[in-house]
Amino acid sequence: MSDLSNCEAFQKALAHVIQHAEFNENTVSLIDYITNDKGNVPFCTGMLGNYSEANAMVSWFRDGDLIAFKQWCFIAAKLSRMEFQFDAIEWFPAYKHLYALLSDNEEIISWYRQHRVSYDRQGSIKDRDHPRKPDFHGYQLILALNHEWELLRERCDLILNADLKKDRKYLIDHRFYLALANGDKTEMENVLTELTSPKIAKIRNHEFAFTFTEHFIATHAVIYTKLAWRNGYQLDIDTPWIPKEWLAIAPLDQYPEPWAFLEDFDIFTALEGEWKDYSLARGK
Numbered sequence: 001m002s003d004l005s006n007c008e009a010f011q012k013a014l015a016h017v018i019q020h021a022e023f024n025e026n027t028v029s030l031i032d033y034i035t036n037d038k039g040n041v042p043f044c045t046g047m048l049g050n051y052s053e054a055n056a057m058v059s060w061f062r063d064g065d066l067i068a069f070k071q072w073c074f075i076a077a078k079l080s081r082m083e084f085q086f087d088a089i090e091w092f093p094a095y096k097h098l099y100a101l102l103s104d105n106e107e108i109i110s111w112y113r114q115h116r117v118s119y120d121r122q123g124s125i126k127d128r129d130h131p132r133k134p135d136f137h138g139y140q141l142i143l144a145l146n147h148e149w150e151l152l153r154e155r156c157d158l159i160l161n162a163d164l165k166k167d168r169k170y171l172i173d174h175r176f177y178l179a180l181a182n183g184d185k186t187e188m189e190n191v192l193t194e195l196t197s198p199k200i201a202k203i204r205n206h207e208f209a210f211t212f213t214e215h216f217i218a219t220h221a222v223i224y225t226k227l228a229w230r231n232g233y234q235l236d237i238d239t240p241w242i243p244k245e246w247l248a249i250a251p252l253d254q255y256p257e258p259w260a261f262l263e264d265f266d267i268f269t270a271l272e273g274e275w276k277d278y279s280l281a282r283g284k
Contacts, residue, residue: 013215014061020054020212027051035261042086049079053099053212061216066245067252074103074255075262081111082265088275092118093134094141094173095209095219101226104251110284111267113145117278131159137170140177144227149181156181169203176224185233188224195221196239205241217241 030051033044056072059065077100084090092115100112119128119139127135136159143152156178160171172195179187194200196218204221206214213219218241228235229247257263270279 007215010215014058017054017057017212018062020050021058031259031261035259042083045079045082045086049076049083050212052076052079056099056102057212057216060243060246069246070103070105070252071255073099074105074108075257077103077105077108077112078257078262078265078267081108081267082262084115085269085271088117088271088278089121089124090118093138093209094223095207097141097145098213098219098223101223101230102246103255104249105255106251107267107282109145110282111280113142114280114284115278116142117271117275120278121275129155131155131162132164137173140174141223141227144177144180147231152177152181169200172200173220173224180224180228180231180233183233185228185235188228188233189235189237192221192225192235192237192242193239195224196237196241201241217243222246 027048030044030048033039034041034048052072052075056069056076059068059072080096080099097112100108103109118124119135119142124135127133128139130136136155140152140155143155156174159174160178164171172191176188176191176195179185179191195204201218205218207219210219218239221237221239222242225235225237225242225247229249234247268280268282270276
Protein backbone atom coordinates (compact mmCIF):
# COMPACT_ATOMS: atom_id res chain seq x y z
CA MET A 1 0.00 0.00 0.00
CA SER A 2 2.95 2.31 0.56
CA ASP A 3 6.71 2.22 0.90
CA LEU A 4 6.17 2.65 4.64
CA SER A 5 4.83 -0.91 5.01
CA ASN A 6 8.26 -2.49 5.54
CA CYS A 7 8.94 -0.17 8.47
CA GLU A 8 8.90 -1.84 11.90
CA ALA A 9 6.81 1.00 13.38
CA PHE A 10 4.25 0.52 10.58
CA GLN A 11 3.97 -3.21 11.25
CA LYS A 12 3.61 -2.70 15.00
CA ALA A 13 0.96 -0.03 14.42
CA LEU A 14 -0.92 -2.28 12.02
CA ALA A 15 -0.92 -5.12 14.55
CA HIS A 16 -2.28 -2.68 17.15
CA VAL A 17 -5.06 -1.47 14.85
CA ILE A 18 -5.96 -5.03 13.83
CA GLN A 19 -6.57 -5.81 17.50
CA HIS A 20 -9.01 -2.90 17.75
CA ALA A 21 -10.77 -4.03 14.57
CA GLU A 22 -11.57 -7.51 15.87
CA PHE A 23 -15.24 -8.38 16.32
CA ASN A 24 -15.51 -9.88 19.78
CA GLU A 25 -17.73 -10.04 22.87
CA ASN A 26 -17.03 -6.42 23.67
CA THR A 27 -18.24 -5.38 20.21
CA VAL A 28 -21.42 -7.41 20.71
CA SER A 29 -21.99 -5.68 24.06
CA LEU A 30 -21.53 -2.22 22.52
CA ILE A 31 -24.09 -2.99 19.82
CA ASP A 32 -26.52 -4.39 22.42
CA TYR A 33 -26.19 -1.34 24.69
CA ILE A 34 -26.80 1.10 21.84
CA THR A 35 -29.64 -0.94 20.32
CA ASN A 36 -31.47 -1.31 23.62
CA ASP A 37 -30.57 2.13 25.07
CA LYS A 38 -28.75 0.68 28.05
CA GLY A 39 -25.90 2.13 30.07
CA ASN A 40 -23.79 4.96 28.68
CA VAL A 41 -24.98 5.05 25.07
CA PRO A 42 -22.84 8.03 24.00
CA PHE A 43 -19.71 6.30 25.29
CA CYS A 44 -20.64 3.03 23.58
CA THR A 45 -21.31 4.89 20.33
CA GLY A 46 -17.86 6.44 20.51
CA MET A 47 -16.23 3.07 21.21
CA LEU A 48 -18.02 1.49 18.27
CA GLY A 49 -16.82 4.43 16.19
CA ASN A 50 -13.24 3.58 17.21
CA TYR A 51 -13.87 -0.02 16.12
CA SER A 52 -15.12 1.25 12.75
CA GLU A 53 -12.15 3.58 12.27
CA ALA A 54 -9.79 0.69 13.00
CA ASN A 55 -11.59 -1.46 10.43
CA ALA A 56 -11.26 1.30 7.85
CA MET A 57 -7.49 1.36 8.32
CA VAL A 58 -7.23 -2.44 8.27
CA SER A 59 -9.39 -2.67 5.14
CA TRP A 60 -6.85 -0.60 3.26
CA PHE A 61 -3.45 -1.06 4.87
CA ARG A 62 -3.77 -4.83 5.36
CA ASP A 63 -6.31 -5.87 2.72
CA GLY A 64 -6.01 -3.20 0.02
CA ASP A 65 -9.81 -3.17 -0.28
CA LEU A 66 -10.89 0.34 -1.30
CA ILE A 67 -14.62 -0.46 -1.27
CA ALA A 68 -14.55 -1.88 2.26
CA PHE A 69 -12.36 1.04 3.30
CA LYS A 70 -14.93 3.61 2.11
CA GLN A 71 -17.78 1.65 3.65
CA TRP A 72 -16.07 1.60 7.05
CA CYS A 73 -15.22 5.30 6.71
CA PHE A 74 -18.93 6.01 6.22
CA ILE A 75 -19.88 3.88 9.25
CA ALA A 76 -17.28 5.66 11.40
CA ALA A 77 -18.49 9.08 10.21
CA LYS A 78 -22.14 8.23 10.86
CA LEU A 79 -21.40 6.98 14.38
CA SER A 80 -19.53 10.21 15.05
CA ARG A 81 -22.55 12.08 13.70
CA MET A 82 -24.75 10.16 16.18
CA GLU A 83 -22.55 11.38 19.03
CA PHE A 84 -23.54 14.96 18.20
CA GLN A 85 -27.14 13.96 18.93
CA PHE A 86 -26.09 13.56 22.56
CA ASP A 87 -23.79 16.60 22.65
CA ALA A 88 -24.51 19.03 19.81
CA ILE A 89 -21.70 21.40 20.80
CA GLU A 90 -18.99 18.76 21.00
CA TRP A 91 -15.55 19.93 19.88
CA PHE A 92 -15.49 19.79 16.07
CA PRO A 93 -11.92 20.24 14.79
CA ALA A 94 -10.84 19.73 11.19
CA TYR A 95 -9.59 16.20 11.75
CA LYS A 96 -13.10 15.02 12.67
CA HIS A 97 -14.02 15.39 8.99
CA LEU A 98 -11.50 12.75 7.89
CA TYR A 99 -13.76 9.71 7.62
CA ALA A 100 -16.72 11.57 6.16
CA LEU A 101 -14.54 13.00 3.38
CA LEU A 102 -12.83 9.69 2.67
CA SER A 103 -16.16 7.87 2.41
CA ASP A 104 -17.20 9.97 -0.61
CA ASN A 105 -20.76 9.68 0.69
CA GLU A 106 -22.33 13.02 -0.18
CA GLU A 107 -25.09 12.83 2.43
CA ILE A 108 -22.76 12.46 5.41
CA ILE A 109 -20.39 15.08 3.96
CA SER A 110 -23.35 17.44 3.59
CA TRP A 111 -24.22 17.09 7.27
CA TYR A 112 -20.63 17.65 8.40
CA ARG A 113 -20.30 20.64 6.09
CA GLN A 114 -23.40 22.30 7.50
CA HIS A 115 -22.84 21.58 11.21
CA ARG A 116 -21.70 24.87 12.73
CA VAL A 117 -23.31 24.93 16.15
CA SER A 118 -19.93 24.24 17.78
CA TYR A 119 -18.70 27.50 16.24
CA ASP A 120 -21.80 29.67 15.83
CA ARG A 121 -23.37 29.41 19.27
CA GLN A 122 -23.19 32.33 21.66
CA GLY A 123 -19.93 32.18 23.58
CA SER A 124 -17.97 30.39 20.87
CA ILE A 125 -17.93 33.03 18.14
CA LYS A 126 -15.20 35.06 19.84
CA ASP A 127 -12.84 32.04 19.92
CA ARG A 128 -13.84 31.01 16.39
CA ASP A 129 -12.65 34.35 15.05
CA HIS A 130 -9.53 34.70 17.23
CA PRO A 131 -6.35 33.61 15.40
CA ARG A 132 -4.73 32.49 18.64
CA LYS A 133 -7.53 30.03 19.48
CA PRO A 134 -7.76 26.45 18.15
CA ASP A 135 -11.36 27.13 17.09
CA PHE A 136 -10.01 29.46 14.41
CA HIS A 137 -8.19 26.56 12.76
CA GLY A 138 -11.22 24.23 12.83
CA TYR A 139 -13.58 26.80 11.34
CA GLN A 140 -11.35 27.26 8.29
CA LEU A 141 -12.34 23.83 6.99
CA ILE A 142 -16.05 24.60 7.44
CA LEU A 143 -15.62 27.71 5.30
CA ALA A 144 -13.68 25.82 2.64
CA LEU A 145 -16.27 23.03 2.48
CA ASN A 146 -18.94 25.68 1.93
CA HIS A 147 -16.92 27.60 -0.68
CA GLU A 148 -16.88 30.80 1.39
CA TRP A 149 -13.69 31.89 -0.33
CA GLU A 150 -13.72 35.61 0.41
CA LEU A 151 -14.10 35.13 4.15
CA LEU A 152 -11.55 32.33 4.07
CA ARG A 153 -9.02 34.62 2.36
CA GLU A 154 -9.60 37.35 4.94
CA ARG A 155 -9.04 34.94 7.81
CA CYS A 156 -5.92 33.47 6.19
CA ASP A 157 -4.46 36.95 5.79
CA LEU A 158 -5.33 37.72 9.41
CA ILE A 159 -3.57 34.70 10.90
CA LEU A 160 -0.63 34.63 8.49
CA ASN A 161 0.16 38.23 9.41
CA ALA A 162 -0.39 37.78 13.13
CA ASP A 163 2.58 37.65 15.50
CA LEU A 164 1.97 34.13 16.78
CA LYS A 165 4.33 32.56 19.28
CA LYS A 166 2.21 29.48 20.02
CA ASP A 167 1.01 26.88 17.50
CA ARG A 168 3.08 28.30 14.66
CA LYS A 169 3.24 24.75 13.32
CA TYR A 170 -0.34 25.24 12.08
CA LEU A 171 0.42 28.31 9.95
CA ILE A 172 1.21 26.02 7.04
CA ASP A 173 -2.44 24.89 7.06
CA HIS A 174 -3.61 28.45 6.46
CA ARG A 175 -1.17 28.77 3.59
CA PHE A 176 -2.96 25.81 2.04
CA TYR A 177 -6.40 27.34 2.63
CA LEU A 178 -5.26 30.59 1.03
CA ALA A 179 -3.91 28.71 -2.00
CA LEU A 180 -7.19 26.80 -2.27
CA ALA A 181 -9.26 29.99 -2.03
CA ASN A 182 -7.09 31.51 -4.78
CA GLY A 183 -7.18 28.39 -6.96
CA ASP A 184 -3.38 28.17 -6.90
CA LYS A 185 -2.73 24.48 -7.65
CA THR A 186 1.06 24.81 -7.61
CA GLU A 187 1.09 26.45 -4.19
CA MET A 188 -1.31 23.82 -2.82
CA GLU A 189 1.09 21.10 -3.97
CA ASN A 190 4.07 22.96 -2.53
CA VAL A 191 2.38 23.35 0.84
CA LEU A 192 1.32 19.71 1.03
CA THR A 193 4.77 18.52 0.01
CA GLU A 194 6.15 20.58 2.90
CA LEU A 195 3.46 19.36 5.32
CA THR A 196 4.38 15.73 4.55
CA SER A 197 8.13 16.30 4.63
CA PRO A 198 10.08 14.28 7.24
CA LYS A 199 10.78 17.37 9.34
CA ILE A 200 7.10 18.33 9.70
CA ALA A 201 5.44 14.93 9.38
CA LYS A 202 7.27 13.57 12.42
CA ILE A 203 5.48 16.24 14.46
CA ARG A 204 2.14 16.70 12.74
CA ASN A 205 1.38 13.01 12.14
CA HIS A 206 1.54 12.21 15.84
CA GLU A 207 -1.13 14.27 17.54
CA PHE A 208 -3.21 12.89 20.41
CA ALA A 209 -6.27 12.09 18.27
CA PHE A 210 -4.39 10.11 15.62
CA THR A 211 -4.07 6.75 17.39
CA PHE A 212 -5.17 4.73 14.36
CA THR A 213 -3.57 6.86 11.66
CA GLU A 214 -0.26 8.25 12.90
CA HIS A 215 1.95 5.58 11.30
CA PHE A 216 -0.08 5.36 8.08
CA ILE A 217 -1.07 8.83 6.89
CA ALA A 218 -0.62 12.55 7.45
CA THR A 219 -4.16 13.21 8.63
CA HIS A 220 -4.47 16.93 7.92
CA ALA A 221 -2.62 16.60 4.61
CA VAL A 222 -5.02 13.85 3.51
CA ILE A 223 -8.01 16.03 4.43
CA TYR A 224 -6.63 19.01 2.51
CA THR A 225 -5.77 16.96 -0.57
CA LYS A 226 -9.23 15.42 -0.58
CA LEU A 227 -10.70 18.90 -0.20
CA ALA A 228 -8.73 20.10 -3.22
CA TRP A 229 -9.93 17.18 -5.32
CA ARG A 230 -13.52 17.95 -4.30
CA ASN A 231 -12.96 21.39 -5.77
CA GLY A 232 -11.56 20.08 -9.04
CA TYR A 233 -7.84 20.36 -8.27
CA GLN A 234 -6.27 16.96 -8.87
CA LEU A 235 -3.14 17.49 -6.86
CA ASP A 236 -0.16 15.22 -7.41
CA ILE A 237 1.85 14.84 -4.21
CA ASP A 238 4.68 12.30 -4.18
CA THR A 239 4.46 10.99 -0.64
CA PRO A 240 3.42 7.72 1.01
CA TRP A 241 1.61 9.75 3.67
CA ILE A 242 -1.24 10.54 1.21
CA PRO A 243 -2.58 7.36 -0.45
CA LYS A 244 -3.26 8.27 -4.09
CA GLU A 245 -6.02 5.66 -4.35
CA TRP A 246 -8.12 7.59 -1.81
CA LEU A 247 -8.23 10.87 -3.72
CA ALA A 248 -10.62 10.48 -6.66
CA ILE A 249 -14.18 11.48 -5.81
CA ALA A 250 -15.96 8.18 -6.41
CA PRO A 251 -19.01 7.46 -4.24
CA LEU A 252 -19.91 3.81 -3.81
CA ASP A 253 -23.12 2.34 -5.18
CA GLN A 254 -23.94 1.08 -1.70
CA TYR A 255 -22.98 1.92 1.85
CA PRO A 256 -24.22 -1.07 3.87
CA GLU A 257 -25.06 -0.34 7.51
CA PRO A 258 -24.30 -3.45 9.57
CA TRP A 259 -26.51 -2.75 12.58
CA ALA A 260 -30.22 -1.98 12.71
CA PHE A 261 -29.80 0.99 15.06
CA LEU A 262 -27.41 2.60 12.58
CA GLU A 263 -29.72 2.04 9.63
CA ASP A 264 -32.67 3.42 11.60
CA PHE A 265 -30.88 6.66 12.45
CA ASP A 266 -31.49 9.45 9.94
CA ILE A 267 -28.34 11.56 9.47
CA PHE A 268 -30.53 14.67 9.37
CA THR A 269 -32.43 13.89 12.58
CA ALA A 270 -33.26 17.20 14.25
CA LEU A 271 -31.11 18.27 17.17
CA GLU A 272 -32.93 18.48 20.48
CA GLY A 273 -33.52 20.95 23.27
CA GLU A 274 -31.84 24.33 23.05
CA TRP A 275 -30.01 23.29 19.87
CA LYS A 276 -33.08 22.41 17.78
CA ASP A 277 -32.81 25.65 15.78
CA TYR A 278 -29.40 24.47 14.56
CA SER A 279 -30.87 21.33 12.99
CA LEU A 280 -29.79 20.77 9.41
CA ALA A 281 -31.71 20.18 6.20
CA ARG A 282 -31.07 17.41 3.70
CA GLY A 283 -30.04 18.53 0.24
CA LYS A 284 -28.53 21.90 1.15
